[in-house]
Each structure stands twice: as structure tokens, then as C-alpha cells.
Amino acid sequence: xxxxxxxxxxxxxxxxxxxxxxxxxxxxxxxxxxxxxxxxxxxxxxxxxxxxxxxxxxxxxxxxxxxxxxxxxxxxxxxxxxxxxxxxxxxxxxxxxxxxxxxxxxxxxxxxxxxxxxxxxxxxxxxxxxxxxxxxxxxxxxxxxxxxxxxxxxxxxxxxxxxxxxxxxxxxxxxxxxxxxxxxxxxxxxxxxxxxxxxxxxxxxxxxxxxxxxxxxxxxxxxxxxxxxxxxxxxxxxxxxxxxxxxxxxxxxxxxxxxxxxxxxxxxxxxxxxxxx
Ligand code: HH2
Numbered sequence: 001x002x003x004x005x006x007x008x009x010x011x012x013x014x015x016x017x018x019x020x021x022x023x024x025x026x027x028x029x030x031x032x033x034x035x036x037x038x039x040x041x042x043x044x045x046x047x048x049x050x051x052x053x054x055x056x057x058x059x060x061x062x063x064x065x066x067x068x069x070x071x072x073x074x075x076x077x078x079x080x081x082x083x084x085x086x087x088x089x090x091x092x093x094x095x096x097x098x099x100x101x102x103x104x105x106x107x108x109x110x111x112x113x114x115x116x117x118x119x120x121x122x123x124x125x126x127x128x129x130x131x132x133x134x135x136x137x138x139x140x141x142x143x144x145x146x147x148x149x150x151x152x153x154x155x156x157x158x159x160x161x162x163x164x165x166x167x168x169x170x171x172x173x174x175x176x177x178x179x180x181x182x183x184x185x186x187x188x189x190x191x192x193x194x195x196x197x198x199x200x201x202x203x204x205x206x207x208x209x210x211x212x213x214x215x216x217x218x219x220x221x222x223x224x225x226x227x228x229x230x231x232x233x234x235x236x237x238x239x240x241x242x243x244x245x246x247x248x249x250x251x252x253x254x255x256x257x258x259x260x261x262x263x264x265x266x267x268x269x270x271x272x273x274x275x276x277x
Contacts, residue, residue: 001130001176002107004087006049008208010265011242013257014089014250015040015048016214019073024059025215025227025252033076040081046254050108053077054091058112058185060144067096078104089132095119102127112136112185114163121170132178132210133163137186147186153198156181157205164207178248180210184217192218196237199244211241212250235260 006012019036021028030039040051055073056065074090074097082088082105089108090101095117098109102123108130115121115133124131135156137147149155160179167177181195181202192213203209213219219233220226231253238249238257242264251257 001087002102002105002128004107006087006130008247010269011246011261012049012248013047013254013261014050014052014210014248015043015046015254016250016252017043017051017053017077018057019053019055019077020057022057022059022062023054024057031073036073036077037080040077043254044081044084044086047258048086048254050087050089050248051077051081052089052091052110052250053081053106054110055097056092058091058140060140060184062140067094070094070097071100074101075104078106082106087130089130093117093120095123098123099126102129108132110134112140112182114159115167115170116163121166121172124167125170125172128176130176130178131167131172132180133160133167134180134210135159135182135185140185143186147188147191149191152187152191152194153201156195156198157202160202161205164205174207177207178210179205179207180212180250183211183213187218189218189221192216196241196244199241199246203245203247208247209245210248210250211238211246213237213241214249214251214253231256239264 017036017040018026021031030036053074055070087107089110090106091110093111093113109124110132112134183192199209214234215227215230219230223233235256238251239260
């Protein structure tokens with residue numbers, strides 16, 4: 001992806017930088033340009049592997065913003081971070097934003113619409129950036145009204161296979177692609193749990209699976225906790241996803257997730273010398 005090659009030989013942490021007034025997870029905390037850049041720098045200090053910068057909330061019921069407004073929000077973070085040591089992903093569905101973000105140094109496009117907007121496939125294919133294609137049933141405004149599936153894992157897998165084929169047809173090489181079942185995007189709690197159990201089936205495609213469970217409502221359903229109190233359940237969810245085969249976790253709480261994954265990696269890879277270092 002762009003200047004970067006990610007080996008994926010250990011689970012990677014994608015840290016969320018929401019430059020929005022209305023995100024479900026961090027409700028406008030980092031909306032100002034200075035706060036957003038400061039937050040991104042903190043995530044780098046905490047050991048993030050990829051920064052994911054978004055200028056539009058996709059929470060259930062949210063309404064969209066213009067491309068110009070989205071770009072205005074993310075531009076300061078791109079300017080400050082996109083030429084640094086950590087790859088910057090931009091969370092957008094708009095081809096115009098994709099093109100400008102890539103021009104400004106973004107190494108990856110993370111699209112909850114899986115490049116279905118007209119011109120999106122072409123915008124990504126034209127450059128050597130990475131891409132995350134995500135499953136969503138419906139659209140953010142209405143997706144949680146009454147999501148329904150026959151076999152949720154099979155349907156999500158079929159959708160992702162189709163989008164990966166569309167990427168290939170547009171000239172996007174396989175080693176640039178990450179797939180994501182889209183936890184919380186047109187899914188009830190039970191669907192999210194089935195999809196966690198289904199990660200091995202998704203990973204069987206050979207493409208890296210990204211899991212974004214951090215602070216999501218399924219964790220609130222399980223624990224009874226409000227969004228600001230879901231750090232422990234989010235870390236547990238990241239760990240469970242990785243144990244099932246996810247290679248990238250998209251999280252808000254980087255330091256905590258990093259420690260948890262370090263333990264998992266040490267156990268799995270015997271990744272310590274005899275002195276415990
Ligand atoms: N979840 C959110 C946004 N973007 N992208 C991918 N690939 N996977 C996800 O699960 C995902 C995503 C929602 O979380 P957040 O960014 O915290 O909230 P909001 O959309 O309200 O800004």
C-alpha cells in the first residue's frame with residue numbers, strides 16, 4: 001500500500017481518528033483539527049500500525065456530509081501524518097475524497113460501501129494504495145431498522161467475493177485488498193456473533209480479514225455498558241477476532257489492544273527469549 005508493505009505476520013492495529021462532530025464512539029471529541037492531529041500522534045506513540053482517518057460518521061441514523069466538508073475535516077490530519085512512519089488510511093466512500101486523499105499521501109482507502117459508488121473502483125485502481133472492502137446491508141441511515149439474513153456468514157462471504165472480483169476486474173491487485181464483514185453495519189447482535197464465529201470461513205479466501213468491533217453496540221448488549229465504558233469488552237472482542245483469524249483490528253483504544261495482542265502473539269509465536277524479553 002503506497003510506500004508501505006505490511007507483512008501481516010502478526011496481528012495489526014488500525015487506530016481510529018474520527019474528525020467528526022457526531023461519531024457514535026467518541027462523539028466529537030477530536031473534531032477540531034488540533035485535537036485530531038494530537039490524537040493521531042498519541043495513537044502513533046501507543047504503537048498503532050495503521051491510522052484510519054474519517055471525516056464522516058457512519059453510525060446508524062447518521063446523515064451524509066459533502067465531499068468538500070469531509071476533505072476540510074481530514075486535510076489537517078493528512079498533512080500532519082501522511083508522510084510519517086505509519087501508513088494513513090482514509091475512511092471514505094466518495095471517489096472525490098479518495099482521489100484527494102491519495103494525492104495528499106494516504107496509503108489506504110477504507111470504504112464501508114466496498115467501492116460501490118460510481119467512480120470509486122477507478123479512483124483506487126489508478127494508484128497503488130491498499131483498500132478495505134466492507135460488507136454493509138442497506139445504508140447507514142436505515143441499516144439497523146430490521147436487518148435480516150438467511151445465512152449471514154454465507155451472504156457476507158458471497159458479497160465480499162463479488163467485491164473482490166470487481167476490484168480484480170478494475171485492476172486492483174489482490175495483495176492490496178483487505179476484507180471486512182462490517183460488524184454493526186446492518187446486523188443484529190446475533191448476526192455479529194455469528195460473523196465472529198465465521199471469521200475462519202472469510203479468511204479461507206486467503207485475503208486478510210479486518211475486524212471492527214471496538215465500542216460497538218453488540219458489546220453494549222453483552223455487557224450492559226454504555227459506549228464510553230466498553231474498553232474491556234472491546235479488547236476482548238479484538239482478541240477473540242484475532243484468535244479466529246482476523247489479521248487487522250480497527251480499534252479506538254490502541255494501548256490496551258496492543259498489550260492484549262502482545263500476550264497473544266507471545267503465546268502463539270513463542271515470541272520471547274529466555275529472559276522474558
Ligand atoms: N466501523 C466504523 C467506521 N468505519 N470501517 C471498517 N472497515 N470496519 C468497521 O467496522 C468500521 C469502519 C464505525 O465506527 P466509528 O468510526 O468509531 O464510528 P462512526 O462511523 O460513527 O464515526
